[in-house]
Amino acid sequence: MGMAFTSKGQPRRRRHLSRFAHAVRPGVFVIALILVIALPAVAVSFTPFAPAVTFVVAGAVPGFIASMYGIRLGLYTVAATGMFIALSELAGPWPWASSLLMAAAGLVLGWCAMKGWTAIAVQACIWCSLTLIAPPLVLTGVDWASGQLGQVAIPVSMVLVGGLWAVAIGALLKSHLPTLSAKPLGRNVAMHYGLALSVLLGVAAFVASTWFAEATGGWLLLTILVIVRPGLSDTRSRVVSRSVGTVTGGAIAAVVGTAIASQQILITAVAVAALVIALVLLVRKANYAVYAFALTIAVVLFNVDGSDVLTADIQRVGFTLAGALLVAVLAALHELVVRSGLKKPLSS
Numbered sequence: 001m002g003m004a005f006t007s008k009g010q011p012r013r014r015r016h017l018s019r020f021a022h023a024v025r026p027g028v029f030v031i032a033l034i035l036v037i038a039l040p041a042v043a044v045s046f047t048p049f050a051p052a053v054t055f056v057v058a059g060a061v062p063g064f065i066a067s068m069y070g071i072r073l074g075l076y077t078v079a080a081t082g083m084f085i086a087l088s089e090l091a092g093p094w095p096w097a098s099s100l101l102m103a104a105a106g107l108v109l110g111w112c113a114m115k116g117w118t119a120i121a122v123q124a125c126i127w128c129s130l131t132l133i134a135p136p137l138v139l140t141g142v143d144w145a146s147g148q149l150g151q152v153a154i155p156v157s158m159v160l161v162g163g164l165w166a167v168a169i170g171a172l173l174k175s176h177l178p179t180l181s182a183k184p185l186g187r188n189v190a191m192h193y194g195l196a197l198s199v200l201l202g203v204a205a206f207v208a209s210t211w212f213a214e215a216t217g218g219w220l221l222l223t224i225l226v227i228v229r230p231g232l233s234d235t236r237s238r239v240v241s242r243s244v245g246t247v248t249g250g251a252i253a254a255v256v257g258t259a260i261a262s263q264q265i266l267i268t269a270v271a272v273a274a275l276v277i278a279l280v281l282l283v284r285k286a287n288y289a290v291y292a293f294a295l296t297i298a299v300v301l302f303n304v305d306g307s308d309v310l311t312a313d314i315q316r317v318g319f320t321l322a323g324a325l326l327v328a329v330l331a332a333l334h335e336l337v338v339r340s341g342l343k344k345p346l347s348s
Contacts, residue, residue, distance in 0.1 A: 028173060028176040029177055029178060029280070030276060032064070032169055032173050032176075033064070033279055033280070034276060035169050036060050036061075036064045036166040036170075037057060037060055037061070037272050039165070040056045040060060040162050040165050041053050041056055041057060041060075041162075041271075041272055042268055044056055044158070045264055045265050046265070048139055048140060049139060049142070049154065051137060051139055052137060052139065052154055052158045053268060053302065054127070054130070054131065054302045055085065055154075055155045055158035055159050056158045056161060056162035057127060057162060057275065057302055058127035058131065058158075058159055059078055059159035059161065059162035059164075060162035060163060060165065060166040061123050061166070061275070061279065062077050062078075062081055062120055062121075062124035063077055063078040063081070063164070063166035063167050063170075064169065064170055065077075065119060065123055065180075065279075066078075066117075066120045066167075067166065067170025067174075068177055068178060068179060068180045069117070069180050069181070071167060071170065071171050071174070073117075074167040074171075075164075077120055077124065077163070078159070078160065078163030078164060078166075078167060080124065081124045081128065081159055081163060082156050082159045082160050084105070084125075085131060085156055085159050086156050087101055088101065088128050088129075088131050088132040089151050089152045089155055089156075090152065091132065092132055092133070094209075095205075095206050096206065098132055098205045098206065098208075098209040099202045099205045099209070100202070102129065102201035102204070102205035103201060104198075105125055105197075105198075106194055106195070106196075106197030106198030106200070106202065107194045107195075107197075107198050108121065108194075109121045109122065109194055109197050110190050110191055110192075110195065110198075111190070113189075113190040113193050113194065114184055114186075114187060114190035115182060115184055116181075116182025116183045116184040116185070117182060118230065119180075122225055122226070125221075125225050126222050126225050126226065126299075129201075129205075129221035129222055129225065130221075130299065130303065131218070132209070132221070133205070133209050133212065133213060133217040133218040134217075134303075136151060137150075137151055137155065142154075178283060180283075185230050193229075196228060196330060197224070197225075199330075200224045200326060200327070200330060201221060201224060204220045204221055204323065204326065205221060207220070208220050208221065208319075212319075216312055216315045216316050216319060219316045219320060220320075220322055220323045221323075223246070223320045223324060223327075224326065224327060226292065227239055227242050227323065227324060227327045228327055239324045239327060239328050239331075241287075241288040241289040242288070242289075242320070242324060243320060243321060243324050244289050245288070245289040245290065245291070245295075245296060246292055246293075246296045246316070246317065247317055247320070248293050249292065249293040249296030249300070250313040251313070252297055253296065253300035253301055254300075256270055256297070256301065257300065267301050268302075270297075270301055271297070271298050271301035272298075274297040274298035274301065275298035275302075277294040278295040296316075300312075300313065300316065
């Protein structure tokens, strides 16, 4: 009787454990995100390296997302992000170098799309593009940070710290986290996606780094990266959703940033909360306007430097609308080309 009871009870217990694990998995994912982003970001905020906290996030976010595909891919992503940040810091002073770097990044994104790693590559490029076109890093009390070595070594070090920490958390909690699987795109679709991004990012980087290097010009690149999708299939809806989410999120971030401008720890905490929400929405493929809203709040607050937050947000809105217009024009041209290509065989 005991053996019969065990043989029937074990599958039942396994089913219950499986259901319990499935039920708590979203909670574990949120806790993991908090550990990945909040702990290193808050820890750095207590040090003289607080202005470099964005670089910690730049390594942590793509590293953690990649680790849900595989730990080895997570490590590769952290290394690639660190290299991208180093090249961004070196290319920043020269518009032509910034343009070439972002054009190359567009082609790499096309290759990643062919491998099924679009989400990872876009997240890495988003944070790196914001550091490409930005004022030099200034650390109070750290004199060597203003030199060429410091401007490269500190950001890369922060990226590696955040990225390796994220991959370690991903490895530790791997069995409790959602497992993402790569969905490779066809060669032609991925190639067109990469070429479109290469042109848009190259031109936008040159314009932003030439005339808006001391402003929030990186936001123009971020807008293009978030809106453009492989095949340009849902780009129109993303133009509207992204613009609405950005304007609304920017307004909220301006209010928050102005109200607690002198409280760097509190600003970081709000930014972390917004970024956790944004990443949960990204993984669950929720409403895109809500995702853009949360992401905007996070990015704005992570990049608050004590200046006029309202002025910076007005600039970001302008760059968002400019980026959305560029993408809309590209989408319209793409649709014309596709339609003309379909009509030719019919007429023949």
